[in-house]
Amino acid sequence: MQTYTEHEFEAVPGLPEALPAGERILWQGSPDWKMLAAEAFHVRRLSLYFALMIALQAVMSWDSDLGLGANLSPLMLSATLAATALGLLAFTAWLSASTTMYTLTNKRVVMRIGIVLTLSFNLPLRWIQAAQIRPCGDAAGHGDIALDLKGDDRIAYLHLWPHARAWHVKKPQPTLRCLANAEQVGAQLHTAWQQRQAEIAASPNADAGERDLIPVRMPAGVYAR
Numbered sequence: 001m002q003t004y005t006e007h008e009f010e011a012v013p014g015l016p017e018a019l020p021a022g023e024r025i026l027w028q029g030s031p032d033w034k035m036l037a038a039e040a041f042h043v044r045r046l047s048l049y050f051a052l053m054i055a056l057q058a059v060m061s062w063d064s065d066l067g068l069g070a071n072l073s074p075l076m077l078s079a080t081l082a083a084t085a086l087g088l089l090a091f092t093a094w095l096s097a098s099t100t101m102y103t104l105t106n107k108r109v110v111m112r113i114g115i116v117l118t119l120s121f122n123l124p125l126r127w128i129q130a131a132q133i134r135p136c137g138d139a140a141g142h143g144d145i146a147l148d149l150k151g152d153d154r155i156a157y158l159h160l161w162p163h164a165r166a167w168h169v170k171k172p173q174p175t176l177r178c179l180a181n182a183e184q185v186g187a188q189l190h191t192a193w194q195q196r197q198a199e200i201a202a203s204p205n206a207d208a209g210e211r212d213l214i215p216v217r218m219p220a221g222v223y224a225r
Contacts, residue, residue: 014101014112016120027104027188033097035142035178040096040162041089050082096162102176104185106192109147111174113163121155123147123174125196133186136178143182145189146173 012018014028037043057078062071095115103110109123130148135141146165157164157172165173179185 014103015110016112019105023105023107025103025105026192027185029102029176029179029185030100031097031176031178032140032142032180033094035136035138036097036162037090037093039136039144039178041093043086043089043093046089047082047086050078050086054078054082097178100163100177102179104189104192107196109174109176109189111163111176113160119159121160121174123149125193126200127151127153128193131186131189131193133182135182141181141183142178143186144178145176145182145186147175148173 012025019025054075058071058075061074092115096113099113099115099118101112103112108125109128111121111123113119113121127150128147129150132146132148133143134146135143144165146168155172155174157169160172160174163175163177165175176182176185
């Protein structure tokens with residue numbers, strides 16, 4: 001696994017350097033920022049929470065002896081603060097999505113992420129032991145694809161977030177977040193993974209130790225969260 005600091009110039013969009021001979025891009029994509037705002041930054045849940053808190057404030061603080069303007073003034077202030085917080089979260093989600101590029105090649109997955117400090121995580125397919133999809137439950141088929149890595153290498157959860165499977169802090173799982181047509185992308189990843197394992201197994205130059213780490217198949221499934 002390699003980590004690159006992003007440069008101003010990209011030899012290939014989404015990649016820190018040109019692909020070597022024999023490697024080709026199979027798919028590239030980015031998170032849907034609206035879905036990322038809802039799923040990773042919890043804008044929908046927070047909107048409901050703020051609405052309930054403002055309603056409770058209205059019930060608890062309403063004074064019939066005061067005029068309508070005096071009663072509404074603190075509520076408008078609370079609503080303005082809530083809208084500002086939600087707007088900032090939505091803007092952060094947009095920034096995160098617009099600076100993210102996921103790339104699947106016939107040999108690896110590359111995650112270019114980060115708003116202030118942009119990093120590229122290089123995840124060879126031979127190091128991926130499982131991939132699981134979490135559907136977002138919308139009609140467009142958005143979903144997350146979490147990658148479970150072999151070995152002892154770890155990427156810090158805070159370095160990955162929000163591109164990490166929730167609550168898997170001890171062993172973070174890099175995650176392709178809020179993808180449109182996640183099922184199709186997952187199928188492409190699975191096919192590329194199988195082909196890469198076959199290439200490594202068939203290569204006379206493949207390292208014996210590396211071959212020992214190749215699982216028989218790539219477990220796949222759906223996770224709830």
